[in-house]
Amino acid sequence: MNGFQFQFSPVFARSDVLLEGLWLTLQLSAIGISLGALLGILLAMLRGLAPRALRWPVDTYVELVRNTPFLVQLLIIFFGLPSIGVKLTAEQAAIGAIVLNLGAYSTEIVRAGIESVHKSQIEAGLSLAMTRWQVFRHVVIAPALARVWPSLSSQFVLMMLSTSVCSFISVQELSGTAANVESDTFRSFEVYITVTAIYLALALVMRGLLAVLGAVLFPKGSGLGRLRTQSGR
Amino acid sequence: MIRTFSESEFLFIVASARWTLLLTLLSLLLGGLLGFIVALARTSQLAPLRMLAAGWIGMIQGIPVLMLLFLSYYGLSMGGIDMPPIVAASVSMALYASAYLGEIWRGSIQSVAWQQWEASAALAMSRAQQYRYVVLPQAVRIAVAPTVGFIVQLVKNTSIVSIIGVVELARAGNLVNNATFAPFKVFGTVAATYFIICWPISLLARRLEGRLNARRSG
Numbered sequence: 208m209n210g211f212q213f214q215f216s217p218v219f220a221r222s223d224v225l226l227e228g229l230w231l232t233l234q235l236s237a238i239g240i241s242l243g244a245l246l247g248i249l250l251a252m253l254r255g256l257a258p259r260a261l262r263w264p265v266d267t268y269v270e271l272v273r274n275t276p277f278l279v280q281l282l283i284i285f286f287g288l289p290s291i292g293v294k295l296t297a298e299q300a301a302i303g304a305i306v307l308n309l310g311a312y313s314t315e316i317v318r319a320g321i322e323s324v325h326k327s328q329i330e331a332g333l334s335l336a337m338t339r340w341q342v343f344r345h346v347v348i349a350p351a352l353a354r355v356w357p358s359l360s361s362q363f364v365l366m367m368l369s370t371s372v373c374s375f376i377s378v379q380e381l382s383g384t385a386a387n388v389e390s391d392t393f394r395s396f397e398v399y400i401t402v403t404a405i406y407l408a409l410a411l412v413m414r415g416l417l418a419v420l421g422a423v424l425f426p427k428g429s430g431l432g433r434l435r436t437q438s439g440r
Numbered sequence: 441m442i443r444t445f446s447e448s449e450f451l452f453i454v455a456s457a458r459w460t461l462l463l464t465l466l467s468l469l470l471g472g473l474l475g476f477i478v479a480l481a482r483t484s485q486l487a488p489l490r491m492l493a494a495g496w497i498g499m500i501q502g503i504p505v506l507m508l509l510f511l512s513y514y515g516l517s518m519g520g521i522d523m524p525p526i527v528a529a530s531v532s533m534a535l536y537a538s539a540y541l542g543e544i545w546r547g548s549i550q551s552v553a554w555q556q557w558e559a560s561a562a563l564a565m566s567r568a569q570q571y572r573y574v575v576l577p578q579a580v581r582i583a584v585a586p587t588v589g590f591i592v593q594l595v596k597n598t599s600i601v602s603i604i605g606v607v608e609l610a611r612a613g614n615l616v617n618n619a620t621f622a623p624f625k626v627f628g629t630v631a632a633t634y635f636i637i638c639w640p641i642s643l644l645a646r647r648l649e650g651r652l653n654a655r656r657s658g
Binding site: 287 | 499503505507510511514518596597599602603610613617630631634635639
C-alpha cells in the first residue's frame, strides 16, 4: 500500500534521452510558433484590408480551428494528408498542425488589436499626409501589436505546452521520450514529475524572454511601450 | 479485416460525445469549486494565501494538460488503488480548470470598484458579508462571459484524456480510424462533433461579452 518509494536515479540515468526530446520540443516550438505568429499577423492584416465581403474565408478558418481540439487537427493532418497522397513525417505533420492552430489564435488576437485602433487615429494619420500604407503600418499595425503583445505571449506559451500532444502521433519530443523512459524504467510517476518540472521551467523562461522581447520591440517611453504595459497588467 | 465507414461507425463516434460532455461537466463542477477557493485565496487579505494561490495558478498554467493527466493517473494509482481512468481524467481536468477559472474570477473580483469595498465596510459589513452582498454579485456579472469562453477550452482539452483509455470523442475516432482507414471521414466527423458542441458556446460567450460592454458604456 504505502510501500512506494521515489526512485529518480533510473530516470536521471536516461537524461540523454530526455534531453533529445527537450531539443525537439524546442525546435517544434521555435519553428511552429514563429510561422504560426507570422501567419496570424498576415491574415489579420489581410482581413483588415480586405473588403467586408472577403473577410469570411479568414473568419471561417479562425472559427473552425478555435472550436476543435488541437489533437484532432493533428490527427487529420497526420492521417488524412497521406491518404490523399501527401507524404508527411510525424514531425512535419506536427509543425503543420502547430502553425495552423496558432495561426488562427494569433489572427483572432491581432484582429482584436487592429479593431481597437480608433477611427480618429487613422484620420489623423491621413491628415498628416501619410500614405495609406504608412498609416496602416505605423498607426494601425504597430499599436495593435503593442496592445495585444501580452495576449500573444500567453498564447505562445500555451502553444509550447501543447506541443506535448504531438507525442500522440509518436513524435519523439519531450513527452514522447518520457513515455519511452517510462516503459524502460517503470518509474512512471518519477518520469512525469521530472518532465513536468522541465516544462514548467521552459514556460517560465519563455514568459521572461517574451517579456524582454516585448520591451525591445515596443520600448518603454515610446507610445507603443505605454500601450503594451496598459494592457499587460 | 477492414470495415467501411458506415452509419454504425458514424453513430458510435457521435454517441461517444456523451463522455466528452460528462467529463466537461464533472471537471467544470469540481474545477469550479476549486477555482472559487483559488480566487478567494488570490484576493485574500492574508499575503501567504495570496502567494499560495498565485503560485498554484502560475504552476498549473506552466504545465501541459497531458502532464497533469499523467501525474493524476499515476499519482492516484500509486496508493495501489485501482482507479477507473475516468476518475484520473476528471481530477486532472479539474486541477487544470481550477487555475484558469481561479485567474478569471480573480480578475472579476478585482475589477469591482474599490469604493464598493469601502462603502460596504462603512456600513459595518463583515468581510464575508461584503463578498456575499456587494462584491460577488457584481463580480459574477463580469465573470460570466470569460467563464463561458473557458468552457470551450475545457471541452477541447478533454480530447487529451483519450490517451489513458477513456473512450470519448477523440478516442472513438482513433478506434474507428484503425478499423476503417478512412481518416478524413472519421476525423472529419470527430471534428464536426466538437465544433457543434463548441461553436454555440463560443457564440454565447461573445454575445455575453458584447452585452456586458454595451451595459457598461450605456
